[in-house]
Amino acid sequence: MGAAVRTRTQVVIIGAGPSGLLLGQLLHGSGIDAVILERQTPDYVLGRIRAGVLEQGTVDLLDKVGAGDRCAIEGLVHGGVELAFGGARHRIDLSRFSGGKHVTVYGQTEVTRDLMNVRAAAGCPTIYGAADVQLHDFDGESPRVSYVLNGQTHEIACDVIAGCDGFHGISRASVPASAITTVERIYPFGWLGVLADVPPVSEELIYVNHPLGFALCSMRSRSRSRFYIQCELGEDVADWSDDRFFDALRQRLDPEAAEALVTGPSLEKSVAPLRSFVAEPMRFGRLFLAGDAAHIVPPTGAKGLNVAASDVHYLHASLDAHFNHHDAAALDLYSPRALLRVWKAVRFSWWMTSMLHRFPENGAFGQRIQEAELSYLTGSDAAATSMAENYVGLPF
Ligand code: FAS
Numbered sequence: 001m002g003a004a005v006r007t008r009t010q011v012v013i014i015g016a017g018p019s020g021l022l023l024g025q026l027l028h029g030s031g032i033d034a035v036i037l038e039r040q041t042p043d044y045v046l047g048r049i050r051a052g053v054l055e056q057g058t059v060d061l062l063d064k065v066g067a068g069d070r071c072a073i074e075g076l077v078h079g080g081v082e083l084a085f086g087g088a089r090h091r092i093d094l095s096r097f098s099g100g101k102h103v104t105v106y107g108q109t110e111v112t113r114d115l116m117n118v119r120a121a122a123g124c125p126t127i128y129g130a131a132d133v134q135l136h137d138f139d140g141e142s143p144r145v146s147y148v149l150n151g152q153t154h155e156i157a158c159d160v161i162a163g164c165d166g167f168h169g170i171s172r173a174s175v176p177a178s179a180i181t182t183v184e185r186i187y188p189f190g191w192l193g194v195l196a197d198v199p200p201v202s203e204e205l206i207y208v209n210h211p212l213g214f215a216l217c218s219m220r221s222r223s224r225s226r227f228y229i230q231c232e233l234g235e236d237v238a239d240w241s242d243d244r245f246f247d248a249l250r251q252r253l254d255p256e257a258a259e260a261l262v263t264g265p266s267l268e269k270s271v272a273p274l275r276s277f278v279a280e281p282m283r284f285g286r287l288f289l290a291g292d293a294a295h296i297v298p299p300t301g302a303k304g305l306n307v308a309a310s311d312v313h314y315l316h317a318s319l320d321a322h323f324n325h326h327d328a329a330a331l332d333l334y335s336p337r338a339l340l341r342v343w344k345a346v347r348f349s350w351w352m353t354s355m356l357h358r359f360p361e362n363g364a365f366g367q368r369i370q371e372a373e374l375s376y377l378t379g380s381d382a383a384a385t386s387m388a389e390n391y392v393g394l395p396f
């Protein structure tokens with residue numbers, strides 16, 4: 001939203017995705033001044049179709065900043081998910097195996113919209129269309145951020161920079177290579193996703209392990225569905241008509257779901273690569289990374305947005321202690337604390353991805369291990385408990 005040109009603030013947040021917006025409102029609630037710089041327009045940010053499942057910890061943070069009302073009304077509470085393999089579906093009772101917890105199905109687009117609205121209503125500054133953002137002197141105690149708006153260069157002096165600018169952002173890229181360690185695994189396939197105004201094929205999400213490849217039947221509401229199929233890396237979405245997509249999806253579904261599948265024109269269609277990626281540490285002097293700027297998980301475990309939320313929770317706690325309680329050690333606590341939960345989310349997302357996708361290079365042994373994993377998971381309370389507590393979200 002429009003903001004008078006600021007030359008000084010306590011925290012410059014780079015990126016107005018869910019991480020940056022949520023951090024901005026948590027800081028506002030603690031009386032800490034922050035300016036968000038976003039290179040895209042609000043509509044562009046809202047147009048990116050991404051996550052669909054929220055952990056309760058994420059919903060609680062939305063409530064804390066006053067952005068949870070619509071989610072409480074429109075969000076779909078799910079107490080279970082279904083795993084389909086061998087032509088049959090098996091329900092994992094998330095609530096039973098997690099001590100009564102659940103997830104909420106509510107799209108990231110709506111989360112972002114709700115956060116944008118509360119930020120604008122509070123009169124907090126977000127500068128959209130901020131081009132050529134550059135970070136300066138964050139290895140000292142007086143960092144600066146410069147950017148170009150409508151052809152004019154501006155600079156903001158601050159105490160802290162929060163890099164919430166996603167995997168391809170400028171923040172992590174500004175850290176000297178000698179100061180950062182990255183760990184990565186690239187998966188040999190992608191996800192082809194379709195959003196369509198058709199009713200979901202079932203009440204809950206269906207994760208499919210099939211010889212033709214992984215599939216996921218998700219939703220945004222009772223009239224809008226989100227579907228994914230595993231596809232080759234580098235697949236061109238232009239080669240996929242709606243009919244071709246739905247035929248491929250239907251072939252991977254069990255008979256009941258295939259019968260229930262209603263097709264319709266795609267509102268959005270895209271291919272996403274899958275990777276696991278972590279940058280360590282997540283703090284460099286007065287620069288702090290949060291969300292996709294610091295880590296990426298394959299979406300199979302529905303963790304990306306949710307572990308971004310826990311990063312922001314920890315970063316807010318450290319900044320609140322630093323600014324409001326003059327706690328000298330608070331800033332040091334952020335990275336090690338965040339990484340503990342990040343790696344548990346990376347592990348779970350890797351585990352779900354390894355269990356549900358086709359890995360031709362794994363051979364017959366790898367295939368049999370997958371089948372044994374699925375059989376164990378759907379036949380053991382202990383195994384189901386482990387999956388459930390990770391899927392609903394480990395404690396912050
Ligand atoms: P984001 O990438 O959302 O936001 C970063 C923001 O920074 C963007 O608005 C960008 O425009 C801005 N920015 C970047 N560089 C900048 C610069 N130099 N200057 C200023 N601004 C800059 N997660 C799930 O849980 N489930 C899913 O199904 C799922 N699907 C996904 C599909 C795709 C294609 C992608 C890419 C991600 C998906 N994710 C999913 C993960 C996703 O939801 C992220 O976890 C979530 O967007 C993280 O939010 P942010 O950290 O805010 O990063």
Ligand code: PHB
Pocket residue numbers: 050051052053205216218219226299300301302303
């Ligand atoms: C989605 O609805 O987009 C979604 C849901 C669960 C996942 C991944 C994506 O694991």
